[in-house]
Amino acid sequence: MADIAKEYMYENIERIANGILAQTKHRPKLGIICGSGLGALADKVEDRTVINYADITGFPISTVPGHEGKLVIGKLGGKAVVLMQGRAHCYEGHPPQKIAIPVRTMKLMGVETLFVTNAAGGINRDYKVGDIMIMKDHINLAGFAGINPLVGNNDDKFGPRFPPMSNAYDRKLRDLAKSIAKEKGFEPFVREGVYCMMVGPNFETVTEARFLNIIGVDATGMSTVQEVLVARHAGMRVFGMSLITNMVISEYDVESVANHAEVLETGKARSKDLQTLVSTLVERMDL
Numbered sequence: 001m002a003d004i005a006k007e008y009m010y011e012n013i014e015r016i017a018n019g020i021l022a023q024t025k026h027r028p029k030l031g032i033i034c035g036s037g038l039g040a041l042a043d044k045v046e047d048r049t050v051i052n053y054a055d056i057t058g059f060p061i062s063t064v065p066g067h068e069g070k071l072v073i074g075k076l077g078g079k080a081v082v083l084m085q086g087r088a089h090c091y092e093g094h095p096p097q098k099i100a101i102p103v104r105t106m107k108l109m110g111v112e113t114l115f116v117t118n119a120a121g122g123i124n125r126d127y128k129v130g131d132i133m134i135m136k137d138h139i140n141l142a143g144f145a146g147i148n149p150l151v152g153n154n155d156d157k158f159g160p161r162f163p164p165m166s167n168a169y170d171r172k173l174r175d176l177a178k179s180i181a182k183e184k185g186f187e188p189f190v191r192e193g194v195y196c197m198m199v200g201p202n203f204e205t206v207t208e209a210r211f212l213n214i215i216g217v218d219a220t221g222m223s224t225v226q227e228v229l230v231a232r233h234a235g236m237r238v239f240g241m242s243l244i245t246n247m248v249i250s251e252y253d254v255e256s257v258a259n260h261a262e263v264l265e266t267g268k269a270r271s272k273d274l275q276t277l278v279s280t281l282v283e284r285m286d287l
């Protein structure tokens with residue numbers, strides 16, 4: 001088996017984590033990754049230190065609109081958090097092992113719980129644009145093609161060779177999120193379902209959309225799953241939410257097509273409710 005490239009090694013990730021900690025007084029136990037158009041959550045973070053990904057040697061850079069590329073460390077809901085305002089994706093040319101770097105960095109900074117968010121296309125035909133889906137499980141379709149950040153020599157310092165994945169999304173946090181949704185009157189648009197990762201960058205064909213529906217997918221996107229795999233490998237607790245920014249087209253020969261502008265627009269429109277859900281969850285969860 002090929003050796004791990006130096007940039008993915010424990011010592012390098014430790015160097016990145018220590019470099020970040022040296023720039024802030026905060027010691028976060030919670031990490032949050034903001035998906036396409038969802039970075040406004042960072043505005044709620046108080047007493048913050050902001051570091052550009054470009055200034056963190058070894059961090060993957062995002063080139064996609066709606067991903068600011070900033071690490072924001074401060075207080076949210078009274079708790080210390082490290083928030084990623086945007087993420088890098090495999091379709092930007094990053095190998096999956098590189099997508100692992102920010103999550104492992106957070107782990108070595110002391111983060112124990114990871115929240116992941118994303119913009120996703122609705123596959124479940126009962127879903128509507130603007131729905132928020134609590135992630136119950138995922139299908140790593142990219143993994144079916146061998147694209148998995150855990151492929152390669154396993155360093156036990158990060159986690160075990162064969163991590164279980166049947167309990168990837170924390171039950172207690174999902175229950176807490178659902179009860180907060182009920183209390184806030186969000187029930188009509190908060191769902192719980194299965195996310196599927198495609199590598200992208202193209203949106204799905206009609207037959208792919210139908211296939212995803214048949215195999216039990218509720219929403220699809222081009223991210224998140226690899227971060228979850230790495231976090232669970234490292235023993236972190238995970239909670240995830242998808243914002244349904246568009247419905248994936250599942251009828252042949254219709255005029256409209258998916259586009260990233262629509263994804264960002266919906267992000268803006270529902271952003272406040274998503275922020276309320278996340279910040280209340282942060283306030284109420286035990287860390």
Ligand SMILES: O=P(O)(O)O[C@H]1O[C@H](CO)[C@@H](O)[C@H]1O
Nearest residue numbers: 035036118119221222223263
């Ligand atoms: O998953 P996030 O990063 O939220 O972004 C989603 O939005 C983009 C497509 O519009 C893709 O990058 C897709 O994965």
